[in-house]
Amino acid sequence: MFLFLDPVLMRFEILLDLLFGTSCRLCGHPGDYVCSACENNFIPDSFQSCPNCGSKNEDGKFCDSDVGECGQNFLFDQLIVSMDYGKSDFLRKSISSYKYDLEKMLCVTLAKPMKHQFFRLRHKIPDEKNIILCPVPLHKKKLKQRGFNQSLLLAKQIDDENLLDCLEREIFLSDQAKLSKSQRLKNLRGSIRVKGEFGDLVKNKSVVVVDDVATTGSTLNECAATLKNCGVPYVCGLVLARVR
Ligand SMILES: [Zn+2]
Ligand SMILES: [Zn+2]
Structure with a gap:
């Protein structure tokens, strides 16, 4: 999934995670890079609006x-x-x-x-x-x-x-x-x-x-x-x- 990202940086991040364990970058909860609770907060709006008057x-x-x-x-x-x-x-x-x-x-x-x-x-x-x-x-x-x-x-x-x-x-x-x-x-x-x-x-x-x-x-x-x-x-x- 992250193939396009800098491979050196990727290896460094993976190493850090192996040493210290991963935690959610948004709430600090131990586990995934973004935990499922945080992931679920990204809800797209169901409407749009005029860019000028709203x-x-x-x-x-x-x-x-x-x-x-x-x-x-x-x-x-x-x-x-x-x-x-x-x-x-x-x-x-x-x-x-x-x-x-x-x-x-x-x-x-x-x-x-x-x-x-x-x-x-x-x-x-x-x-x-x-x-x-x-x-x-x-x-x-x-x-x-x-x-x-x-x-x-x-x-x-x-x-x-x-x-x-x-x-x-x-x-x-x-x-x-x-x-x-x-x-x-x-x-x-x-x-x-x-x-x-x-x-x-x-x-x-x-x-x-x-x-x-x-x-x-x-x-x-x-x-x-x-x-x-x-x-x-x-x-x-x-x-x-x-x-x-
Ligand atoms: Zn989180
Ligand atoms: Zn308008």
Whole structure:
């Protein structure tokens, strides 16, 4: 199951587990890497909502998506959210363990509700048979610090066959989370681009951009801007959670 992960790190983890015994990375309970009680907390939402106003719907598209006001400040067309972040400390903690405690094998558990939502709703994405999954890129410097792109690992778990790691980030964004919404948009402008060799492959395809968390939607907007410049007609975001 973890074949794509770094083999050296894997051997090290297995050795540690043999010496000290495994415990759940989310609650500390002795036993599996993620215990069944924690595993059962990852319940996908049964509804979606408009990415702008939050009113519930079934597919995560904007209200009156062709001409309506809700979509006017966004360049992406749809946002599929897997779980409700606001109500769940557990989810918040899990994402933090994954990204900041560098428990990269949590990608397997975290991707499950995302995979569920993607396959449940992919028929709502135009040209369903030609969908490409693409992770939000991490700048090289950040990648070096963390050692992995959390969005890429999630995307691999969701649909490895249709995955294309086709975006890259040009400017190093240090403390994106601490910036205001307008500062973020300014900071992001022009920072993401389609890697040269992939331009032709994404053209005329529906692209699903995978990220762990969406906040204002500015990162997704930036990905959508650059993809649409390359001839991508439809961009859908797919995230584990939305933080409003
Ligand atoms: Zn647990
Ligand atoms: Zn709306």
